Amino acid sequence: MRADWLTVSAEVAGALTAGRPVVALESTLISHGLPWPTNLETARRAEAAVRAEGAVPATAAVVRGRPTLGLTDAELTDLARAEGVIKASRRDLGAAVAQKRTAGTTVSATMALAHAAGVRVFATGGIGGAHKQANRTHPFDISADLTELSRTPVLVVCAGAKSILDLPQTLELLETFGVPVIGYQTDALPAFYVRESAGAVSCRVETPAEAAAVFAAHVEMGGRGAVLAQPLDEDIAVPPDVFNAAVAQAEAEAAAQGVRGAKFTPFVLARLADLTVGTTLAANQALIVANARLAALVAAALK
Numbered sequence: 001m002r003a004d005w006l007t008v009s010a011e012v013a014g015a016l017t018a019g020r021p022v023v024a025l026e027s028t029l030i031s032h033g034l035p036w037p038t039n040l041e042t043a044r045r046a047e048a049a050v051r052a053e054g055a056v057p058a059t060a061a062v063v064r065g066r067p068t069l070g071l072t073d074a075e076l077t078d079l080a081r082a083e084g085v086i087k088a089s090r091r092d093l094g095a096a097v098a099q100k101r102t103a104g105t106t107v108s109a110t111m112a113l114a115h116a117a118g119v120r121v122f123a124t125g126g127i128g129g130a131h132k133q134a135n136r137t138h139p140f141d142i143s144a145d146l147t148e149l150s151r152t153p154v155l156v157v158c159a160g161a162k163s164i165l166d167l168p169q170t171l172e173l174l175e176t177f178g179v180p181v182i183g184y185q186t187d188a189l190p191a192f193y194v195r196e197s198a199g200a201v202s203c204r205v206e207t208p209a210e211a212a213a214v215f216a217a218h219v220e221m222g223g224r225g226a227v228l229a230q231p232l233d234e235d236i237a238v239p240p241d242v243f244n245a246a247v248a249q250a251e252a253e254a255a256a257q258g259v260r261g262a263k264f265t266p267f268v269l270a271r272l273a274d275l276t277v278g279t280t281l282a283a284n285q286a287l288i289v290a291n292a293r294l295a296a297l298v299a300a301a302l303k
Contacts, residue, residue: 003116005097009070012058016118021055021299024069024114024122024154029288030076031061031085031104032266033125034281035273040080042285044073046123046292053296058119060110062088065100069117079104087262089144107156108148111225115152120215120302122154123295125288126192127227129161129170131264141261142173149225150177155215157295159287160190160197160229164247164268167191171199180226182214184294190231193238193272193283201229208294212301230294236286238279246275 002008008016015022025046030039047057059071061079071079079085079102088096088103090112096103105113107127114122128143149156161170167189174181181189183201191197205211205228215226231237250271254260259267273281 002118005067006113006116007063007066007068008117009058009068009072012056012070012117012119015056019303021121021296021303022058022119023050023055023292023295023299024110024119025050025057025059025292026105026107026110026122026124027059027061027071027079028087028104028106029125030059030079031082032087033269034284035270036080038281038285040077042288043076043080045285045289049289049293050123050296053293053300055296055299057292058114058117060105060113062093062096062101062103062105064102065097067093067097067113067116069113069119090148091144106145108144111148111152111154111156114154120154121157121295121299123157123288123292125284125291126159126162127156128265129165129167130173132164132166141264146170146173146177146179149174149179149227151224153219153224155211155226155228155295155298157228157230157291157298159192159232159291160227161192162265163191163194163197163243164251164265167197167199174227175202178223180214180218180223182211182226182228184211184228184230186229186231190229192287193232193280194240194243195231195234195237208297209301212298215298216302228294228298230287230291232283232287232290236283238276238283242276242279243272246272246280249275
């Protein structure tokens with residue numbers, strides 16, 4: 001039964017009632033991850049990719065205190081241009097509701113809203129994870145995405161974990177939490193802008209139907225969330241040496257300016273776009289749309 005505190009658009013509600021495939025989409029890429037007007041353009045392209053594969057897109061956000069699944073185009077536009085929008089993880093949803101705030105939802109928050117509506121597949125750019133512990137003064141920083149994956153039965157289609165993270169530690173935590181990391185036509189964990197990392201996925205699949213079957217079996221046997229990781233196409237992925245040099249400079253600037261916590265990732269991603277002359281920005285857009293398309297195919301196979 002759908003939670004009564006959640007607003008679901010008529011289109012999404014109708015699709016769920018009719019048993020049609022639905023794909024949840026997060027909104028921090030609109031509110032915090034991408035600059036105007038690229039944020040709105042990318043959100044619209046992701047929704048169009050879902051529709052092109054026969055599924056219904058359900059972008060999530062908190063709109064003036066209302067947790068919402070299935071934003072209208074007007075709401076997408078407002079979110080893309082609004083100031084003072086907060087970034088809400090699972091922890092922050094209650095505060096956003098009680099204080100009547102507008103919030104972009106992260107992976108963890110979008111998973112929670114999707115599950116409350118009965119949506120089983122969610123597409124995003126990349127999941128959060130364990131941040132690098134550069135020195136003893138660096139704060140212990142583990143994304144809520146990982147714990148949400150351990151307790152919420154939603155398949156997260158992504159380009160792996162963000163490249164700026166400690167990927168080996170992230171994979172170890174996912175294993176500890178019992179979260180399968182399924183590689184879509186890859187044996188290695190994609191690293192967001194970079195096609196491959198040194199870490200291995202827990203299993204490999206070749207088709208959306210195979211991915212759907214693995215996730216369905218995982219949930220049937222008591223498992224919860226899972227990751228389906230798809231690498232970027234070679235022609236758009238960032239070469240590892242170019243990326244590593246840029247991220248080292250961006251992280252040094254963040255440390256010098258005292259940027260940490262929730263502000264760290266948006267700061268570094270914005271600096272990467274500048275330092276790579278837009279290469280990472282183009283890659284970010286491409287992977288978001290590609291993941292939305294794959295998620296629609298998997299959602300259809302689950303039906």
